[in-house]
Amino acid sequence: MATQLIKGNHAVIVGALYAGCDCYFGYPITPASEILQEASQLFPKVGRKFVQAESEEAAVNMAYGAASTGHRVLTASSGLGISLKQECISYMAGSQLPCVIVDIMRAGPGLGNIGPEQGDYNQVVKGGGHGNYKCIVLAPNSVQEMCDFTLRAFDLAFEYRGPVYVLADAVLGQMVEPIRFPEKAVEPKIDTSWAVNATAETKENLITSIVLDFQILEDFNYELQEKYALIEKNEVDYEEYKIEDADIVLVSYGISSRICRTTVDQTRKQGIKVGLFRPISLYPFPNDRLKELAGKNGCQFVSVEMSNGQMLEDIKLAIQCSKQVHLVNRLGGNLITMDQIISKIKELAD
Amino acid sequence: MAEKIIGRLSGLYKEFPRKGGTAPTATHYCPGCGHGILHKLIGEAMGDLEIADRTIVISPVGCSVFAYYYFNCGNIQVAHGRAPAVATGISRAEDNAVVISYQGDGDLASIGLNETLQAANRGEKLAVFFVNNTIYGMTGGQMAPTTLIGEKTTTCPTGRDPRFSGYPIHMCELINNLKAPVFIERVAISDIKNIRKARRAVRKALEIQRDGKGYAFVEVLSNCPTNLKQDSQESIDFINNVMTKEFPLGNLRDNSEEAESFKRSVSDFSIDSINGLYDLKNDSSPDAINDPEFGDVQVKVAGFGGQGVLSMGLILARAACKDSRHVSWYPSYGPEQRGGTSNCSVMISGELVGSPVVHSPDVLIAMNRPSLEKFADDVEPGGVIIYDSVASDFKFKQGVKAVAVPARQLAAKGGSERAANTVMLGVLKTLGCTKLSDEVFYQAIADNFAAKPKLIDLNHKILDQAAKWTKENIK
Numbered sequence: 001m002a003t004q005l006i007k008g009n010h011a012v013i014v015g016a017l018y019a020g021c022d023c024y025f026g027y028p029i030t031p032a033s034e035i036l037q038e039a040s041q042l043f044p045k046v047g048r049k050f051v052q053a054e055s056e057e058a059a060v061n062m063a064y065g066a067a068s069t070g071h072r073v074l075t076a077s078s079g080l081g082i083s084l085k086q087e088c089i090s091y092m093a094g095s096q097l098p099c100v101i102v103d104i105m106r107a108g109p110g111l112g113n114i115g116p117e118q119g120d121y122n123q124v125v126k127g128g129g130h131g132n133y134k135c136i137v138l139a140p141n142s143v144q145e146m147c148d149f150t151l152r153a154f155d156l157a158f159e160y161r162g163p164v165y166v167l168a169d170a171v172l173g174q175m176v177e178p179i180r181f182p183e184k185a186v187e188p189k190i191d192t193s194w195a196v197n198a199t200a201e202t203k204e205n206l207i208t209s210i211v212l213d214f215q216i217l218e219d220f221n222y223e224l225q226e227k228y229a230l231i232e233k234n235e236v237d238y239e240e241y242k243i244e245d246a247d248i249v250l251v252s253y254g255i256s257s258r259i260c261r262t263t264v265d266q267t268r269k270q271g272i273k274v275g276l277f278r279p280i281s282l283y284p285f286p287n288d289r290l291k292e293l294a295g296k297n298g299c300q301f302v303s304v305e306m307s308n309g310q311m312l313e314d315i316k317l318a319i320q321c322s323k324q325v326h327l328v329n330r331l332g333g334n335l336i337t338m339d340q341i342i343s344k345i346k347e348l349a350d
Numbered sequence: 351m352a353e354k355i356i357g358r359l360s361g362l363y364k365e366f367p368r369k370g371g372t373a374p375t376a377t378h379y380c381p382g383c384g385h386g387i388l389h390k391l392i393g394e395a396m397g398d399l400e401i402a403d404r405t406i407v408i409s410p411v412g413c414s415v416f417a418y419y420y421f422n423c424g425n426i427q428v429a430h431g432r433a434p435a436v437a438t439g440i441s442r443a444e445d446n447a448v449v450i451s452y453q454g455d456g457d458l459a460s461i462g463l464n465e466t467l468q469a470a471n472r473g474e475k476l477a478v479f480f481v482n483n484t485i486y487g488m489t490g491g492q493m494a495p496t497t498l499i500g501e502k503t504t505t506c507p508t509g510r511d512p513r514f515s516g517y518p519i520h521m522c523e524l525i526n527n528l529k530a531p532v533f534i535e536r537v538a539i540s541d542i543k544n545i546r547k548a549r550r551a552v553r554k555a556l557e558i559q560r561d562g563k564g565y566a567f568v569e570v571l572s573n574c575p576t577n578l579k580q581d582s583q584e585s586i587d588f589i590n591n592v593m594t595k596e597f598p599l600g601n602l603r604d605n606s607e608e609a610e611s612f613k614r615s616v617s618d619f620s621i622d623s624i625n626g627l628y629d630l631k632n633d634s635s636p637d638a639i640n641d642p643e644f645g646d647v648q649v650k651v652a653g654f655g656g657q658g659v660l661s662m663g664l665i666l667a668r669a670a671c672k673d674s675r676h677v678s679w680y681p682s683y684g685p686e687q688r689g690g691t692s693n694c695s696v697m698i699s700g701e702l703v704g705s706p707v708v709h710s711p712d713v714l715i716a717m718n719r720p721s722l723e724k725f726a727d728d729v730e731p732g733g734v735i736i737y738d739s740v741a742s743d744f745k746f747k748q749g750v751k752a753v754a755v756p757a758r759q760l761a762a763k764g765g766s767e768r769a770a771n772t773v774m775l776g777v778l779k780t781l782g783c784t785k786l787s788d789e790v791f792y793q794a795i796a797d798n799f800a801a802k803p804k805l806i807d808l809n810h811k812i813l814d815q816a817a818k819w820t821k822e823n824i825k
C-alpha cells in the first residue's frame with residue numbers, strides 16, 4: 001500500500017486510471033484545469049486516449065462517442081462548462097450511456113469568479129438538462145474521496161448505464177492531502193450486449209435517444225424511472241458524526257461538511273449537543289434517514305451549504321416539512337466559517 | 351413524408367424494420383429527395399470495400415436523423431451539430447473503426463460549424479458526408495447557412511438578403527484552408543454523370559478510412575423538393591443550373607496517395623504500469639496516526655509569486671506527512687497569483703483535518719511586506735510571525751512573537767539567492783513551532799527535489815545555516 005500527497009484534481013485522475021478509464025476529453029477552466037493537465041500527462045504514458053476539445057460541448061460529445069463504443073470515459077469541468085455539457089448529458093441519459101463527469105464548482109452566476117461555491121447543486125442533482133432523468137451524484141469531502149469516488153462512479157455508471165457525477169468544489173480540487181492509492185486496477189471489458197464498437201458482433205446494437213412514438217417513449221420514460229427507483233433503493237450513502245444524541249443536526253456535504261465537523265467538536269466542548277449529517281450521494285438523497293432523524297423530539301436541522309438553500313429544499317422534502325430547516329451559507333467564493341455556524345447553533349440552542 | 355424505395359446493397363439493410371410501418375423496403379424520405387441516393391452510394395461502397403462490420407455511421411439531427419434505419423453497420427444517433435465531436439470520441443476509442451459522419455447544412459455548417467472545423471483541423475480518421483440542400487429540411491424549410499442569395503425560405507420569405515443574413519458558406523473552401531484533411535471534394539447527385547463522380551468521391555473517402563489515413567470531406571449538392579416547392583425535375587435543374595454556380599463542383603484536394611496510415615496507442619490497464627506512473631515503489635509516506643495530544647498547528651505562508659511560497663508550504667506539508675501527522679495544503683490559485691502575491695495554508699493535526707483553509711494562523715511566514723499587511727493581524731495571540739527583515743519597520747500587534755529573518759542574505763550566503771524560502775523553513779524548524787521532528791524536514795526536501803539531486807544538498811546546507819543563524823540570534 002502506498003500513500004502520497006496529492007492535489008484533489010490530480011486524485012481524480014488517480015481514480016480514473018485505476019478504474020480502467022480509457023479516454024479523457026476536456027476543456028480548460030479554473031479551478032478544474034489540473035484534471036485536464038494531469039490527464040494530458042499521464043493518459044498517453046499508458047496508451048490511454050486524451051483530447052483537449054474545442055469546447056465543453058465538444059468534450060462531452062467526444063465522451064458520448066467513446067462511451068457508445070463501451071469504453072470508460074471521463075470529462076471534467078466547472079459550473080459554466082457543466083452548463084454547456086447539459087444537452088449531451090441528457091442525451092446520455094436517454095441513450096443510457098455510462099460516463100463519469102466531474103464538476104469542480106466555482107462561484108456564479110454567469111462568469112462569477114474562481115472561488116469555491118456549491119451553487120451547481122441544482123443543475124447537477126436535479127438532472128440539469130431536458131427530460132425526465134437523473135444522474136447519480138457523489139460528493140467527496142477529501143482528496144482521498146476525490147480518488148475513491150471517481151473510481152466508484154465508473155462502477156455505478158456501468159452498473160446503471162448512465163452518466164454519474166462527482167460533485168466537488170474549488171477547495172477540494174485545489175487542496176493537497178495524502179491519499180492511499182488503490183490496490184487494484186480495473187481491466188475493463190466491453191459490454192457487447194449494448195455497445196457499438198465497430199465489430200460484426202455489436203453491429204445490430206443501436207445508440208439513440210429519438211423515439212417518435214409517444215407510447216413507446218412514455219414506456220421508456222417509465223423504465224428509466226424504474227431504474228431510478230432501484231438506484232434510490234440501493235445507492236443511498238451518507239456519513240454521520242456524533243448524531244446519536246444531537247439536538248442540532250448540521251446537514252452539509254463537500255468541503256462545507258469538514259468545517260461542520262470541526263464545529264461539532266468545538267460546540268460539544270461547550271456542552272451543546274451538535275451532530276453532523278453528511279449526504280455522500282446527493283442523488284439519491286438520503287431521505288429516509290433524515291426523516292427518521294426528524295422524528296426525534298426537539299431535534300433541529302441546519303443546512304450548511306455554499307449556495308442559496310439549494311440543498312435545504314431537499315432536506316425539507318426529505319423531512320416532509322415537519323420542521324423548519326435553518327440555513328447557514330456563504331456565496332460568491334467565500335467559505336463558511338466556524339464562527340458563523342457556531343453563532344447559528346447558539347441562537348438555536350437558547 | 352411519403353416512402354420511397356432504395357436499392358438492396360450490402361452496406362444497407364434489405365428491409366428497414368427499425369422504421370416500422372407497413373412498407374418494409376421504403377425509406378422515410380420524400381419522393382425525389384437526394385438523401386436516398388447518397389445513402390445508396392455510401393452503402394454500396396461500404397459493401398464493396400468490405401468495411402461494413404467495422405463501420406459506425408453517426409446519424410445527425412435533420413432529415414437524416416434516421417440514417418440508422420438503413421445502414422447495415424454500427425449506428426449512433428447524436429445531438430444537433432455534434433457529430434464530428436462524437437466521431438472523434440469513437441475514433442479515438444476504437445482505432446479500427448471506420449467512422450462516418452453524415453450531416454446536413456444546418457447541422458454541419460451552422461450549429462456544428464466549430465466541431466466541423468476542429469475535427470477537420472485535427473485530421474480525425476473520419477469521412478464526413480455533407481448534404482447541402484440549401485435549407486433546413488426537417489424543421490420545415492428555414493434558411494440555412496448555404497441558402498443562396500435571393501432564395502426564399504420560411505425565415506427569409508422575400509429571399510436571402512446578404513445585408514441581413516450574410517452570404518452562403520462554402521464549406522469545402524473553408525476546410526481547404528486547413529492542413530490536415532486528406533481529401534476534399536464537392537459533388538452533386540443531380541444526374542447520372544454527377545452521380546458517377548459522387549460515387550467515386552464517396553468510395554475514395556471510405557478507402558481513406560479503410561486504410562486509416564485521416565480526414566475526408568465530401569460535400570454533396572442535394573435537393574429538397576418538398577421545402578423548395580419544386581417537382582423532381584425542377585429540383586434537379588436547380589442543382590445543375592443554380593446551385594453549382596454558387597458551389598462549383600470538383601476536387602479541391604486529394605492526398606490519399608501520399609497520406610500514410612496511422613495507428614493510435616493501445617491502452618495499458620495493468621496495475622504495475624499505473625503504479626509506475628506515480629513511482630509508488632520509491633515514493634510513499636507513512637499513514638497518519640491519530641494523536642489528539644498533538645493538537646494542531648495552522649500555518650500560513652505568504653509572499654510574492656516566484657518566492658517559492660507555494661512550494662515551501664508543500665515541503666512543510668510533506669514533512670508533516672513524513673511525521674505521520676494529518677495534513678492538508680491549500681493554495682491561492684488562478685488569476686489571484688497574477689497580481690504578484692500568493693499564499694497557502696498548511697494544517698498539521700493529530701486528528702482528521704477539518705477546514706483546510708487557515709483563517710487564524712498559529713504561524714505566519716511572510717516573505718514580503720504586503721503579506722504582513724494582509725495577514726499579521728489574523729495571527730492568534732501567542733502565535734509566531736517569521737518575516738523577511740526587509741519589512742523591519744512593521745508594527746506588530748501585542749502578544750505575538752515576531753522574528754525578522756535576513757532571508758535573502760542567508761540564502762545568498764548558502765549558495766542560492768532563490769532559496770530564501772528554505773531559509774524561512776529552517777527558521778521555522780529550529781524554532782520548533784510546528785512540533786515536527788528535525789529529520790522530516792530533511793526528508794521532505796530530499797523528496798521534493800528528488801528529480802534534481804543537486805538541489806537536495808544545496809537546500810540541506812541552507813537549512814543547516816538557517817538553523818545555526820536561529821540558534822545564534824533568536825532567544
Ligand SMILES: Cc1ncc(C[n+]2csc(CCOP(=O)(O)OP(=O)(O)O)c2C)c(N)n1
Pocket residue numbers: 411412413414430453454455456457458481483485486487488489494
Ligand atoms: C439543439 C437543437 N436545436 C434545434 C433543433 C431542431 N432541428 C431539427 S433538424 C434542424 C435542421 C436540420 O437541417 P439540416 O441540417 O440542413 O438537415 P436537413 O433536414 O436539411 O437534411 C433543426 C434546427 C434540434 N433538434 N436541436
Ligand code: SF4
Pocket residue numbers: 351378379380382383384385413483487488573574575576577
Ligand atoms: S424534407 Fe427535404 S431533405 Fe427532408 S426528406 Fe423531404 S425532401 Fe428530403
Ligand SMILES: [Mg+2]
Pocket residue numbers: 454455456481482483484485486487494
Ligand atoms: Mg439541409
